[in-house]
Amino acid sequence: MEIKLLIKQAKNGDKEALLRLVMAQQLDYYKLAYVYMKNEDDALDAIQDMIVIIYENIHKLKNDDAFYSWSKTILVNSCKSILRKNKKIVPLENIREEGTYEIYENPEDKIVLEKYLSELSPKHQEIIRLKYFLDLDYETIGQILKIPIGTVKSRMSVGMRKLKESMGGEYLND
């Protein structure tokens, strides 16, 4: 009930209401941004871009119930556009060396996983990350990325197959 009221206020240009809407799911937004950006600073930048875009466009949101999936789509797009901009200034040979998540305490294994994961095409790795790291179901992933559920599933299976193939060895038999 309260969320509905806040959306209404935010649509009327109330900044504080918008802030409260976002803060109500702060961890979700932060983790989603983190999955793409892999560090605190860039994740916050992306969320900041998102809130500015929401503020400018919330009056166009037709279905209030869709606020969270709509805003998360915007967040994912903000992340991708920052990543695209960052890439422009990275020398070509470094493109593949993406950062690992900062929080790993013992990064050995994860670096291996991260290495193979980041070699997948962006559309395959994002599905795997959203599904496994954020525990999102296929439907939610589809809503956020704005793709049909069938596409989510097929990207998932292709992505996982490729991941297994590239990691080889014991993983191949999984």
Add this chain to the structure above:
Amino acid sequence: MTNIEKLLKESKDNLDRLEVPEDMESRLRNALDNMPNRKIKRKNRTRGKVAALVIATLLVGSNMDTLAYYGKRLIGYESVMDGTLQELNELGKGQSINKSYKFKSGVTVTLDGIMLDDNNLIAFYTINDPKGKVEDKDSDLRVSIVGALNKDYTYSGSGEANEDGTEMRWVIACDAPKFYEKKMKLKIESMGTEQEEGVIEFKLDRTEAMGHKIKMSIYKKIKVDEREIKIKSLVASPTTTIIKGQIQNILELGVDHIKGERFMPENIDIVLLANGKEVQVKSSGISTDMKGINFYISYDALPVDIKDIEIKLVSFGGNHDTNESIELSKGSVNKTIKILEQDISINEVYESKGNTYINITTDENTTLSKVSLNIDGEKKELEKTLPGDYEKIVVEGTTQIKHTRTLEFRGTGEKLELNIQRMRYKKLYDETIYKHKIR
């Protein structure tokens, strides 16, 4: 679970340990504070149609040559234009652009024309979607007006779709471009599955610009809340009338910051009267930057037969740093405290299901915007506010509305201290601050 899934699960566990950075809220608040406020008007559909019909009849009936700029486009925008714009449009005061960008999805955006004067740049654009889902497409589009050095002009506007959803028309207005701007761009980013960026370039033809009717430097100071607001100028152009002013200069802002008594203005309500009649407000904004805290209020254009102008301050509201602590005991308290001359009545403090509740009453325009409760030395942030009642009371002939609600904090304890760090309130003034006769 397969080995790969195990590895993925470990990554997830690590991610789950993430905590939201403490400064997230303040960074987001800052980002929003730096944006000018926007107000969106959407006009009633039927009214728009009636107006369109009337004007269509007028057009056919009389002078076709006044339509030099918009020609047949004119009628489509009637429902999204306010009165002043309609009149100007009828007089053909615009500059025709008529350039399009077509997205791969089949959606086309056309910049039909612009209008330019000393206060505003107004752009008229149309979105076409042959698939009939133009409103959905519109939600996916991010439109910006970009000048030299990629300066992004913030704008506000209103739009409306036709019944079969194939066409949507927008009228948007931003600040007048800087004097050095010649070529500008309407940038349209598609945010959907297919990300795509479209650019429509247009040239400002300043010979077509409409200039201004009245330009006044005012420099009038008003005392508000132990501070001074300065009204600096009024510029009336054919499309709008804009009042600009300053709430704090950078020095005052800095001093308050150091003293921890920051004041974040949020709402300034100034009425503009032309020939004794109120001029409609279109939008307003407050910005804080290196130049201090400044505001603008944009009103409709002044009437042609303007004789006198009056500016009235109605109310002023903002968020204040307070940092006040109040010791509380449980039970019926009935204690009223005064912070920054605002009454806060604490009615009752009670425990329920492991939470502590505080029932308070304040003026309807007062909110405790940042509040925490110290329970036996442990700081608890406000969990939520349970809605309560609004009550009308009459004090010395004026009606006041009091708002009673309950604050919820997690945990219980013996020693309670309510900490009000920030408070938002609005004060009513209703004073004439400037009068001017023209000629």
